Amino acid sequence: MVAPTTPTARRPWPRILLGGLALWAATVLVTVATANSNLLPTIVLLGSFLVPVTFAVWAYEHGTSGTITVPLLFNGFVVGGVLGVLGASVLERYLLHPSLWMYAGVGLIEEAVKLAALVFVARRMRVRSMRDGLVLGATVGFGFAAFESSGYAFNALFTVQGISVRSMVETEILRGLLSPLGHGLWTAITGGVLFAASRTRWHITGGGVLAYLGVSALHALWDSMHGIAIALTLFLTGTPWQYQLLDHGYLPRATGAQGHLITIMNWAGLVVISAVALLWLRALAERSRTAPRPSVPAPDVAGRPYPGSS
Template identity: 70%
Template sequence: MVKSEARASQLAGTSQNWQMVLWIGLTLWAATVVVTLLTSNTTLVPTVVLLGSFLVPVTFVVWAYEHGRSGEVTVPLLFRAFIVGGVLGVLGAALLEAYLLRPSIWMYVGVGLIEEAAKLAALVFVARHLHPRTLRDGLVLGATVGFGFAAFESAGYAFNALFTVEGLSLGALVETEVLRGLLAPVGHGLWTAILGGVAFAVSGERWRVTGGLIAAYLGVSLLHALWDSMHGIAIAVTLFLTGSPWQSEILRHGHMPQTTTSQGHLMTALDWAGLAVISVIALLWLRVLATRSAGPGLVDRLDRSDLESR
């Protein structure tokens, strides 16, 4: 009993590493931003981009590793899932979107389908030698691939935000990183965690495509598509409810009409409310999967193992 309590205490003590990663990383990122602003030293810009883009994804991967994985999921495997899986997902999605997508009202549906498929394929590749595959490990590795995808994608968005018509803008870069960092926990990592959990749950010695997996893929792709298109949906709903005929006519021709202050506030409210609803749906879905995968408590398992060893 004493031995099991000591082991449980040791594991509980290491479960706070994610907080250390978050605060140390946040401090380093803020310090780099301040020094870059004071010195106008552009050689520090890549450091700002990388720290800001990877901070939240890496923090959540550490949290998932400490709270949800089994002994089969090792640190090297997590590293491969984050880096290799993330990069393969980004590259695969970029190629498919370049050749398959064209501007249309359904474009974001295509983005959701392509990016979720690319991340799932990257997850399958990274975890091809993992046996056994459990639902809980699928949640952790799926989240890791998703957060890797999000980190590299955010770095690209932050880099693009740096360049404005008025020159380099550190403010736009920082604003982009802060916004994407705040939204990262309910984006790619969450969606791919759900898909990974289902994929692992239905697999045995070989990967299997089942009706449940197809439904999960279509479900997370729909959430992804709604997330990406929510700003446009908010604009359309606002103009439908409060718009003038001339505003609707301009919008039908593919241009954004000038809006009133009250319309701008309504658009913002609808946009954020829609993102909140999508996030709640995905979090509840994840919670159902996590509850289904939960086994006995850590201390109970340690106690039973200790008793069996006697």
């Protein structure tokens, strides 16, 4: 007689998170204790991929409608993630220049390349639903976040004082905590809207364009929130000598009280941005539960497959 399966046993994501966290912590401790630089790539990979992989598995368990297979999920995470970071790197290198609007450009570019990567990964799906778009979009977004975070962690390793494991670990912890509220969340939204309008053939609708622009705006606000917090703090509490430095092109040093206010405003802004995105995602998820699932069209009389299946 087979013993009943507990909810935890049916859902592997808690074991992935806890097991991966234990391995990452053990690797950090051994690296520090032995000064073995060969373990540094292991810290980078485990720390950067743990949370995105866990949430991709969580999304698959909670949102799949049956058409998202494990190989497709893997392709979405790896292929979609790599294509996204490569496309963003090329476009941002040649299209963006330092300016007040740089973060808006980053948001537009990165959300566009992730959406293009999602379409590429899902090109052979014969039929699509909003629920599929939410899951596969989140997976592509988390893949993008994982590869991007590994780059940030690698760069944080090298400081003016030399190699700093502490700086790399702090970077991975911060990005790991914030990753569920970033790329995966934003691409899930655009993926769900796109798939809802493209059940059997790809369609670009007004709602899809608005979703893309809205998510890009959230992305831009997220990236620029620290600068916005500094500007608001100077506007509310700035002193004459600070304004004089600004007039001469210098950024004045914040006072202790201003530093605390900047931190509070920064995190408050991130909370508001995340809340808006989560409420948006929840509304789409509720719609996806009641949306009718389209039937798979039969081949034509000549035996040729459905046009959207390849």
